[in-house]
Amino acid sequence: MRVTFTVNGREETAEDVWEGESLLYVLRERLGLPGSKNACEQGECGSCTVYLDDAPVCACLVAAGQAQGRRVRTVEGLAERGLDPVQEAFVESGAVQCGFCTPGLVVQAHDLLERVERPSDAEIREALAGNLCRCTGYEKILDAVKLAAERKAAAR
Amino acid sequence: MEFLRPTTWAEALAAKADQPDAVPLQGGTDVMVEINFSVRRPPALLDLTAVPELATWSRDGDRYRIGAAVPYSTIIAELGGALPGLAQAARTVGSPQIRNRGSVGGNLGAASPAGDSHPPLLAAGAAVEVESRERGLRTIPAEEFYLGVKRSALLPDELIKAVRVERAAGPQYFAKVGTRNAMVIAVCSFAVALHPGERRVGTGLGSAAPTPRRALEAEEFLAAELDWSAPLEPALLARFGELCASAAAPIDDVRGTADYRRHAIAVLARRTLTWAWQDHLERRAA
Numbered sequence: 001m002r003v004t005f006t007v008n009g010r011e012e013t014a015e016d017v018w019e020g021e022s023l024l025y026v027l028r029e030r031l032g033l034p035g036s037k038n039a040c041e042q043g044e045c046g047s048c049t050v051y052l053d054d055a056p057v058c059a060c061l062v063a064a065g066q067a068q069g070r071r072v073r074t075v076e077g078l079a080e081r082g083l084d085p086v087q088e089a090f091v092e093s094g095a096v097q098c099g100f101c102t103p104g105l106v107v108q109a110h111d112l113l114e115r116v117e118r119p120s121d122a123e124i125r126e127a128l129a130g131n132l133c134r135c136t137g138y139e140k141i142l143d144a145v146k147l148a149a150e151r152k153a154a155a156r
Numbered sequence: 157m158e159f160l161r162p163t164t165w166a167e168a169l170a171a172k173a174d175q176p177d178a179v180p181l182q183g184g185t186d187v188m189v190e191i192n193f194s195v196r197r198p199p200a201l202l203d204l205t206a207v208p209e210l211a212t213w214s215r216d217g218d219r220y221r222i223g224a225a226v227p228y229s230t231i232i233a234e235l236g237g238a239l240p241g242l243a244q245a246a247r248t249v250g251s252p253q254i255r256n257r258g259s260v261g262g263n264l265g266a267a268s269p270a271g272d273s274h275p276p277l278l279a280a281g282a283a284v285e286v287e288s289r290e291r292g293l294r295t296i297p298a299e300e301f302y303l304g305v306k307r308s309a310l311l312p313d314e315l316i317k318a319v320r321v322e323r324a325a326g327p328q329y330f331a332k333v334g335t336r337n338a339m340v341i342a343v344c345s346f347a348v349a350l351h352p353g354e355r356r357v358g359t360g361l362g363s364a365a366p367t368p369r370r371a372l373e374a375e376e377f378l379a380a381e382l383d384w385s386a387p388l389e390p391a392l393l394a395r396f397g398e399l400c401a402s403a404a405a406p407i408d409d410v411r412g413t414a415d416y417r418r419h420a421i422a423v424l425a426r427r428t429l430t431w432a433w434q435d436h437l438e439r440r441a442a
Contacts, residue, residue, distance in 0.1 A: 061257060
């Protein structure tokens, strides 16, 4: 089947999509957007987190056909005018080890900071509870989110 | 595989009537896992996310009607005051990403004994609205909905439309045992709902029997023995825990043993009733 939806502000069409295919597969393998990572394929790890309309979701659990006519924003879409403050903060804080979980964490942290200006540690941990880092670099990730929150608040 | 995408409820019912083996797809948090892992290859997926009315909730006085597709995140944000037991359970589902997609309707459709929505729905006395093209709408009390492990009273040509729940008449609590706070399938879970007007306490057990179920003997015991104006007596609380545990029919599995689950149900039952009773007495005193 054919699926047409908006990705990072541009309308895209994927052809010959299998009916059981995930949005994640379409993004990575058909539209050339490998930022969202494919790991657990069961919504456990958060590596494939993207915005579907305005809510962060696991792209591996969205059937491609469900994205028809909707808006998707991937980690690539956060960096359209240079790096997003969340991405910059991850770099500066050393919140990236192997990097595999990073795109999902960046999107999920981005959503948190869109909703909560100055999240507490508990709020950050709760927001990121569905994103696993197997290098277990969580402390630096917390630092990065706090740094990004400060920067964004200062820029307001 | 076919991908069916109705945009109205009537179209959805027609699609299910014409193709009863089509698998309804909502947030995908169960169905897509099975497809990704090749556990399931249904002849058709029936995507319900383009049917707008399923994604809204409404109220008529104290009666709430939650569309089958309303995500957990909306229940948490908008219904915590009216339906505290269900909202507490919703907060324990998966992660934020999962709560943005998963819904009570999907939980009912999967009918897993471990589904987090079920205990609070049972304790509150909720009912499930289902509909088919041929026979129209029918309402199934939650306690009659669950028939077996991942089996429900939903017929092959029916779709789940909504859940009906009354605004909480008294304190409600939900508690769940798991290895961490997020991304946990319940080892076991328990919900309690006080109905002070009827001098009745509702219960719901999760992940402790082939289906979610009420602890009926425990409810009858409290209806007979509770003094609604006095603090809880320790002996009564202990007996309540025992009766809830004896309502369980758990199994040993990777998440826990049957013995542990029975024990934990007694603990959760005592704990949640204690919390609810404290609120109840504070409200009486206020």
